[in-house]
Amino acid sequence: MIWNEARECMSRDEMANMQGARLRKLVANVYHNVEFYRKKMQAMGLEPGDIKGIEDITKLPFTTKNDLRDNYPFGLLAVPKSQIVRVHASSGTTGKATVVAYTRRDIEAWQECVARDLVMCGVTKEDMIQVAYGYGLFTGGLGLHYGAENLGCMTVPMSTGNTKRLVTMMEDFGATAIACTPSYLLHIAEVIEEMGVKDKLKLKTAICGAEPWTEKMRLQIEEKLGIHAHDIYGLSEVCGPGVACDCEFHKGLHVQEDHFYAEIIDKETLTPLGDGEVGELVFTTLTKEGLPLLRYRTKDLTSIDHSTCECGRTTPRISKFKGRSDDMLIIRGVNVFPSQVETALLEIEGVSPHYQMIVDRVNNLDTLEVQVEVDENVFSDEIREMEALTKKISAALQSALLIAVKVKLVEPRSLDRFEGKSKRVIDKRVFED
Amino acid sequence: MYLKQLTVFLENREGRLDSVTDVLAKNDINIVCLALADTSEYGVIRMIVSDPDKAKAVLKEAGCLARLTNVLAVSMEQKAGSLNRLTKTFTSEGINIEYMYTLNSSREAGSMIIKCSDIDKGYEAVQKAGLTLVDPDAAYSM
Numbered sequence: 001m002i003w004n005e006a007r008e009c010m011s012r013d014e015m016a017n018m019q020g021a022r023l024r025k026l027v028a029n030v031y032h033n034v035e036f037y038r039k040k041m042q043a044m045g046l047e048p049g050d051i052k053g054i055e056d057i058t059k060l061p062f063t064t065k066n067d068l069r070d071n072y073p074f075g076l077l078a079v080p081k082s083q084i085v086r087v088h089a090s091s092g093t094t095g096k097a098t099v100v101a102y103t104r105r106d107i108e109a110w111q112e113c114v115a116r117d118l119v120m121c122g123v124t125k126e127d128m129i130q131v132a133y134g135y136g137l138f139t140g141g142l143g144l145h146y147g148a149e150n151l152g153c154m155t156v157p158m159s160t161g162n163t164k165r166l167v168t169m170m171e172d173f174g175a176t177a178i179a180c181t182p183s184y185l186l187h188i189a190e191v192i193e194e195m196g197v198k199d200k201l202k203l204k205t206a207i208c209g210a211e212p213w214t215e216k217m218r219l220q221i222e223e224k225l226g227i228h229a230h231d232i233y234g235l236s237e238v239c240g241p242g243v244a245c246d247c248e249f250h251k252g253l254h255v256q257e258d259h260f261y262a263e264i265i266d267k268e269t270l271t272p273l274g275d276g277e278v279g280e281l282v283f284t285t286l287t288k289e290g291l292p293l294l295r296y297r298t299k300d301l302t303s304i305d306h307s308t309c310e311c312g313r314t315t316p317r318i319s320k321f322k323g324r325s326d327d328m329l330i331i332r333g334v335n336v337f338p339s340q341v342e343t344a345l346l347e348i349e350g351v352s353p354h355y356q357m358i359v360d361r362v363n364n365l366d367t368l369e370v371q372v373e374v375d376e377n378v379f380s381d382e383i384r385e386m387e388a389l390t391k392k393i394s395a396a397l398q399s400a401l402l403i404a405v406k407v408k409l410v411e412p413r414s415l416d417r418f419e420g421k422s423k424r425v426i427d428k429r430v431f432e433d
Numbered sequence: 434m435y436l437k438q439l440t441v442f443l444e445n446r447e448g449r450l451d452s453v454t455d456v457l458a459k460n461d462i463n464i465v466c467l468a469l470a471d472t473s474e475y476g477v478i479r480m481i482v483s484d485p486d487k488a489k490a491v492l493k494e495a496g497c498l499a500r501l502t503n504v505l506a507v508s509m510e511q512k513a514g515s516l517n518r519l520t521k522t523f524t525s526e527g528i529n530i531e532y533m534y535t536l537n538s539s540r541e542a543g544s545m546i547i548k549c550s551d552i553d554k555g556y557e558a559v560q561k562a563g564l565t566l567v568d569p570d571a572a573y574s575m
């Protein structure tokens with residue numbers, strides 16, 4: 001099933017024409033209504049008339065998260081505040097939050113994209129979906145909620161927190177789909193196991209996003225729960241969840257590119273890269289009214305494929321994320337991504353992928369400690385076996401990361417989880433300017 | 434015939450042991466005996482309690498990692514050489530003792546908890562040597 005065949009299966013030429021027209025309108029709009037962009041374009045000697053088609057997008061200036069912070073809260077709005085119907089904010093780990101604002105049409109476009117994605121995951125209006133993302137300033141809860149309602153699903157706003165109640169309702173209501181973060185879903189799977197209700201559930205689909213996860217973890221979830229798990233992507237600056245999602249073939253995430261134009265750039269030289277090359281993902285919001293962004297640098301590292309998918313959709317697919325460029329840690333000069341730790345842990349039989357990396361600097365030398373939650377599968381009453389497990393994990397991590405790793409076993413569910421999102425990295429190093 | 438030992442994983446953080454004993458106390462579970470094995474990072478506490486199945490369930494409910502392990506409880510006379518006789522019973526049959534600790538000790542007699550590499554063989558060895566096994570229900574209600 002395809003929700004909007006006219007858009008999702010449009011020929012590449014037609015799509016380029018439509019994007020070109022939308023880009024021209026967008027550039028004229030931000031030039032006249034957003035001082036930040038007008039100044040940037042003037043400094044580059046650019047006028048709206050210089051942008052004739054989508055291929056001219058590379059002439060335009062980039063936008064970064066810092067630009068959003070500098071214009072906190074409403075400096076980048078392209079419409080009067082009276083036209084804004086909703087605001088979301090993302091909690092910055094450092095400094096101020098970033099605020100995003102939506103007009104009524106922005107909300108409509110967003111729920112259209114989420115509906116397309118849900119259908120891509122095999123969800124129909126006959127389904128009942130539990131939305132177990134945090135509701136509030138975070139875009140996850142309301143984003144999925146409005147999309148599911150738009151599709152016509154029976155939508156249950158669970159939010160996060162009481163997992164037992166969630167599972168009880170999943171059973172009592174006969175919920176067939178769930179939307180939440182992948183790490184929260186793993187936790188839900190554990191609770192389902194504890195409550196012994198797996199056979200009574202009707203769950204068949206999970207739509208997971210808001211944190212990077214590996215293909216291994218996706219397969220593990222599918223196997224553990226006997227369902228299909230899909231990856232939904234989006235970031236609040238650009239819109240929220242729904243910007244891209246993977247179809248039943250799981251060969252990359254289809255970008256809703258009539259609304260969000262995707263480019264991959266080399267993060268050092270900032271030059272555009274071709275299909276298959278890994279670089280930083282950049283989005284231009286082609287239709288947004290409230291807070292339109294030109295070439296927003298997501299910091300997410302991926303590659304893109306414009307070939308037609310087996311599902312029939314012509315929208316390009318971005319591959320599952322290699323990591324975020326700002327998630328990448330440099331430890332003793334070696335590039336380390338948290339996703340490598342996750343993959344290595346999942347390869348060890350019975351070990352949970354709940355982990356936290358703690359990077360520190362002792363006597364001018366970087367140290368990496370990986371804390372791994374112990375669960376029933378691997379817990380032994382014999383210290384010797386626990387030590388053997390510790391050694392096995394550190395050997396696996398060392399061969400994956402190529403640096404020395406200290407492994408510490410911790411109690412289950414002792415690692416911080418926030419809005420169902422797990423905090424993967426704590427970097428205690430102090431870098432002086 | 435085997436005794437269920439409750440084993441709990443504990444991080445070496447302040448107050449963790451308290452939280453385990455709190456849960457047991459609140460649920461009216463008596464700790465008959467306890468042995469703590471620890472490393473610099475974490476500890477494993479091994480306990481014989483009045484109701485091991487309930488103890489495991491309530492600890493799990495409280496978010497603790499707990500499991501039940503089968504062990505042997507063997508009575509000993511309170512005299513020189515008893516322990517030596519006991520350990521030899523196992524080693525002579527090629528059975529490893531993984532760990533042991535005191536279940537109960539008085540002036541007249543004592544008993545030890547033993548976790549060995551093969552509990553069925555261990556059980557046979559104890560029978561063969563004519564030693565007395567402590568009845569599990571008796572141990573739980575000590």
Ligand SMILES: [Zn+2]
Nearest residue numbers: 222228229250
């Ligand atoms: Zn699947």
Ligand SMILES: [Zn+2]
Nearest residue numbers: 247309311313
């Ligand atoms: Zn597809």
